[in-house]
Amino acid sequence: MTFDSVFFDNASTTKIMPEIAEELVCFNNDYYFNPSALYYHLHRMSEQNKPTLENMRQSILKCLGGDNGKLIFTGSATEASNLAIFGSVKKNTRKILVSMGEHPSVYNSALELKNRGFDVEFVNLDKTGKVDIDDFEKKMTEDVDFVSIMHVSNETGAINDIARLVSIVKDVNPKAIFHCDGVQAFGKINVNVDDLGVDMYTISAHKIYGSKGVGALYVKNKVSLKPIIFGGGQESGLRSGTENLIGIYTLYRASQIVTKNLDENYNKILNLKNLFLQKLAKTNLKYALHSFEDNSPYIVSASFEKCRAETLLNMLGDYDNIYVGNGSACSSKKMGNRVLESMGVSKSDIEGNLRISFGLYNTPEEVEYLVQKLSERVNMYLTNAR
Numbered sequence: 001m002t003f004d005s006v007f008f009d010n011a012s013t014t015k016i017m018p019e020i021a022e023e024l025v026c027f028n029n030d031y032y033f034n035p036s037a038l039y040y041h042l043h044r045m046s047e048q049n050k051p052t053l054e055n056m057r058q059s060i061l062k063c064l065g066g067d068n069g070k071l072i073f074t075g076s077a078t079e080a081s082n083l084a085i086f087g088s089v090k091k092n093t094r095k096i097l098v099s100m101g102e103h104p105s106v107y108n109s110a111l112e113l114k115n116r117g118f119d120v121e122f123v124n125l126d127k128t129g130k131v132d133i134d135d136f137e138k139k140m141t142e143d144v145d146f147v148s149i150m151h152v153s154n155e156t157g158a159i160n161d162i163a164r165l166v167s168i169v170k171d172v173n174p175k176a177i178f179h180c181d182g183v184q185a186f187g188k189i190n191v192n193v194d195d196l197g198v199d200m201y202t203i204s205a206h207k208i209y210g211s212k213g214v215g216a217l218y219v220k221n222k223v224s225l226k227p228i229i230f231g232g233g234q235e236s237g238l239r240s241g242t243e244n245l246i247g248i249y250t251l252y253r254a255s256q257i258v259t260k261n262l263d264e265n266y267n268k269i270l271n272l273k274n275l276f277l278q279k280l281a282k283t284n285l286k287y288a289l290h291s292f293e294d295n296s297p298y299i300v301s302a303s304f305e306k307c308r309a310e311t312l313l314n315m316l317g318d319y320d321n322i323y324v325g326n327g328s329a330c331s332s333k334k335m336g337n338r339v340l341e342s343m344g345v346s347k348s349d350i351e352g353n354l355r356i357s358f359g360l361y362n363t364p365e366e367v368e369y370l371v372q373k374l375s376e377r378v379n380m381y382l383t384n385a386r
């Protein structure tokens, strides 16, 4: 069986759900007004069931379990996390704690704070890719005022126990702010920001079948946040700039759909992951897995012995139209991998590391095709390398 193209890089992005794309035509005709203009609010806010900006905001908050907070729409998850970090760190912030596993949107923001003279500590990961609890407890001292730890790793699918980490933080310093990057968690595993206890939580539309260029930051009531973008004062003054209404519509609808189908989708993806691992185990390939059973099934990190991931990735793309990732597609990858290094993965394993991430439009047939081609290409690579 052959395929036109097979996409196994769903952690980097997803396509807009066809049903949402269809609805967009109607939405665009009816709701092209500037959402911050007075006439729009007077006219639309009174119509209860219409997807006005405020109704969409409330609906997404409900999907997040965010009864005790607000939602700020941004131009990406990267921007949402930047708002969380640079909007809450103040001159008198004493210490900042982030993990070595963070996506560059958080990790590089932390490095920037360090460059600006702030005291920033990085918490190590354990062998399974989760935040090392012992190291976290050691570094979570009473002078830590801001913490940012991701929910699900975009590299390995490791799930951090956010509720436990929040409770450690608040026990030591009840005033410390806890931000969580939930981009690879929301819509894939159970998320309830109230139960997690976080102060802020970042989400992105294009990881859950909405459009690119839309993110949002959940902010718990009473968290004091300053804007990082100035202008017309939209989004409660926290993110100036006319809201991307079309993009927000895709986030709103995608949030509704993925939240409603969470268990069904999870089981479907788990079956694809298990099929992948079973089929892979039957090949003659030598590989190491850096994703474990209690991870999110949406992401598998695997290293192929004596291979260079970049070459494999190109072979699969060029010859077989199969698209897989090698780590975070949001960053132009330099050699090495900070996340895997922090887990203690060897340099040669890092070189041969691929990220396979499953999505709702993948089928078991595509998974079988992936393993068949992966096996052929790795064997071809090793023969040519001899």
Ligand code: PLP
Pocket: 011, 012, 076, 077, 078, 079, 103, 105, 150, 152, 153, 154, 181, 183, 184, 204, 205, 206, 213, 214, 215, 328, 329, 330
């Ligand atoms: N955080 C995580 C965990 C991600 O995986 C990504 C994208 O790969 C982002 C943040 C950035 O999302 P966006 O593209 O919306 O800025």
